[in-house]
Amino acid sequence: MRTAFILEAIAAVNDAVLNSEAELESLDREIGDGDHFINLKRGCAALLAMRDELAPLPPADVLQRIGMKLLSTIGGASGPLIATFFMTMAKVEKAGDLNSLAEIAAAFHASVEAIKQRGKADAGEKTLLDTLIPVADTFSRLTAVNAEPAQVFDAIQQAAEQGMLSTKDMVATKGRAAFLGERAIGHIDPGARSSQIIIHTIAELAKQQAV
């Protein structure tokens, strides 16, 4: 993994999040409490502001600082969950340089597992995990058979989209949407959608250049 790629991904994700304002706010009003977009926007702005500080650092340090920064700026439930993802990525990256796509896939998988533990949640509960778990599985499965990078990233984007869409028909048992019971059915989870937007954006960038 390269620091330059991470920095470009931050800028691209920031643009994508800002472009999704109306949609994310509307999803969150339907089954959440209206702060998801604001929190994401604040997190992206904080990361953009530290680009110069991150640029000279090795990827493991960059990921660790991103995690700590998001932890202290996002708040809510998203803060610890997203921060846990980056802090776990940093830990794995530090332990063994993530040079191959298969190694990055393994680190991604470990980081999603860490989110499951932090949030005491799993697939099927109408959360961001419904996007992330299928992505982690697809990522590992395709890199294990040495699939072409372009094919891997296409498949990741598809898995993220299907996972995100699958939350529409779920009853939530975690997070604020859980209080809606049956009334949450028919609405896509805002965290699943924002995760899918982020995954899609980074995969698109990865298709254009080496991770």
Added chain:
Amino acid sequence: MKKFINNVDDILTESLSGFAAAHTDIVSLNLEPHFLTRRQKAENKVAIISGGGSGHEPLHSGYVGYGMLDAACPGHVFTSPSPDQMLAAAEAVHAGKGVLFIVKNYAGDVMNFEMAAEMLTFENATVLTSDDVAVENSTYTTGRRGVAGTMIVEKVVGSLAETGADLAACKALGDKVNSRTASMGVALTSCTVPAAGRPTFDIGDTELEMGVGIHGEPGRRREAMRNADAIVADLVAAILEDLKPTPGSEVLLLINGFAATPLMELYLLYNSAAKLLQAQGLVISRSLVGNYTTALDMAGASITVTLLDDEIRQHWDSPVHTAALRWQC
């Protein structure tokens, strides 16, 4: 949206600065990260720290002071504070006897306080408040929400901590008060999160949301507007079904406004609720009516009942000197 705002991003800092300036004899404000502490650091006691999203004032900043909290960590509007706030607050108020976090049972609050507790280097414990009986389906693994009853836990535990009791005793009393406290709320209008700029949920002029949470999250069901006695009857029934008090039990009754309902109506609700509790043979020996755990500009109210015993009553009555709660001081 029509609110008193300069810049949406500055709401929290400007509001906290005003709060600290208005109550300079009681609290000190720290910026970056945001937290409030007592003006005078207390010694030889367990440090009691609470926190949560802003927009619920006076919870929690209004309860910092003698007899209650040592520090409060305010997050952004309706958003949990982050672990760095809790760590910095804990460092500031720790007096050698450990730290007790009082946390409302919301996923974000629980996770952020959990991460802070993992990083903290000295003895700590957490009391999780979960007084809201509105969440009726037990399959909801998120569990019950912590709402207005949190303030009662803070008052009672704060009093015990003042006596020099140890961390385990403070934690045990907090858990006991929480288990003997039940709340349920009703909303007549939505709140409007300033950064979102429009109401969180749409509700008709002739509708109410029964069992609403303090962020405008939905409760049990959407219903047609009814008279106050009928609404109170439903709230009290849900609370009593949960608490199952025996006739003759002594209780504390709190009628809490969500901010946009006038005191006149809150006292009307008290009148209605008190009659129902008395009809059940309960003795209301302590009471409180006002805006104690609010939801920005939401119209509505919650009812909280705590089953008292000698220990809880004694700590409820003891001196308290905070911006929002003050007696015998």
